Amino acid sequence: MQNSASQDRYSKPAVFFHWVVFLLVALAYLAIEIRGPKGSHSRIFWTAVHLWAGSLVLTFAVFRLVWRLWRGAPNEIEVSAVLTFLARLVHVALYLFIFVQPLLGILMLNTGGHPLKLAGLNVEITLVGTDAVARHAIKNAHVWIGNAFYFVIGLHALGALTHHFVFRDRTLQRML
Numbered sequence: 001m002q003n004s005a006s007q008d009r010y011s012k013p014a015v016f017f018h019w020v021v022f023l024l025v026a027l028a029y030l031a032i033e034i035r036g037p038k039g040s041h042s043r044i045f046w047t048a049v050h051l052w053a054g055s056l057v058l059t060f061a062v063f064r065l066v067w068r069l070w071r072g073a074p075n076e077i078e079v080s081a082v083l084t085f086l087a088r089l090v091h092v093a094l095y096l097f098i099f100v101q102p103l104l105g106i107l108m109l110n111t112g113g114h115p116l117k118l119a120g121l122n123v124e125i126t127l128v129g130t131d132a133v134a135r136h137a138i139k140n141a142h143v144w145i146g147n148a149f150y151f152v153i154g155l156h157a158l159g160a161l162t163h164h165f166v167f168r169d170r171t172l173q174r175m176l
């Protein structure tokens with residue numbers, strides 16, 4: 001089988017995984033931003049959406065990483081060595097984010113004494129037991145990473161758009 005590093009664009013599954021994960025991350029953020037006050041129906045509904053979207057991010061992250069390790073990626077279009085280095089750093093951070101952030105979410109619920117329950121599914125996921133001290137630290141980490149990645153994702157998107165509109169190369173088209 002031909003390795004996609006020798007091709008000039010991302011494979012169809014890689015493109016599919018990239019944009020599905022993007023939409024799910026956006027939905028997780030949207031749900032948490034508009035969830036409304038404690039005790040409201042809106043909060044219950046949007047929290048359920050947040051948990052579903054976040055859990056699906058983790059599921060697709062696994063498929064995506066396996067595919068990436070198996071098929072590789074096309075060679076980068078290099079504008080400068082510094083920008084290539086920065087882009088790689090951001091890509092590694094984004095891969096870490098789509099695993100770590102959902103896992104912290106699950107650990108936050110579990111250490112608070114709740115299993116992860118996904119609305120409409122009859123499963124309860126418990127990875128660890130209750131621990132008030134750990135919950136406090138994990139919640140802070142989930143909130144902090146959540147806020148920090150608005151900027152990292154923004155930087156990544158800005159990089160893609162700069163390639164397209166300023167450098168006028170195929171970086172963005174290869175991911176469409």
Ligand code: HEM
Nearest residue numbers: 025028029032051054055057101102105106116143146147
């Ligand atoms: C990529 C996926 C995810 C992103 C981007 C994300 C992001 C966020 C953000 C920004 C907040 C708001 C924190 C605040 O300012 O109050 C939050 C809260 C929360 N997240 Fe996530 N999250 C993700 C996945 C998950 C998952 C998978 C779970 C659980 C299984 C989860 C559980 C929670 C809970 C319970 C809260 C509410 C914390 C509270 O207010 O007590 N998250 N998340």
Ligand code: HEM
Nearest residue numbers: 021022025068073076091094095153157160161171172175
């Ligand atoms: C939650 C949001 C996002 C995440 C987690 C994410 C993650 C990633 C990762 C991990 C890669 C590296 C792929 C690999 O080499 O295997 C990548 C590549 C790419 N992403 Fe994103 N991305 C997000 C949003 C966006 C947005 C909004 C855009 C466009 C505006 C975008 C455009 C691209 C492009 C063009 C590439 C290919 C870069 C290259 O060939 O060097 N991404 N993304």
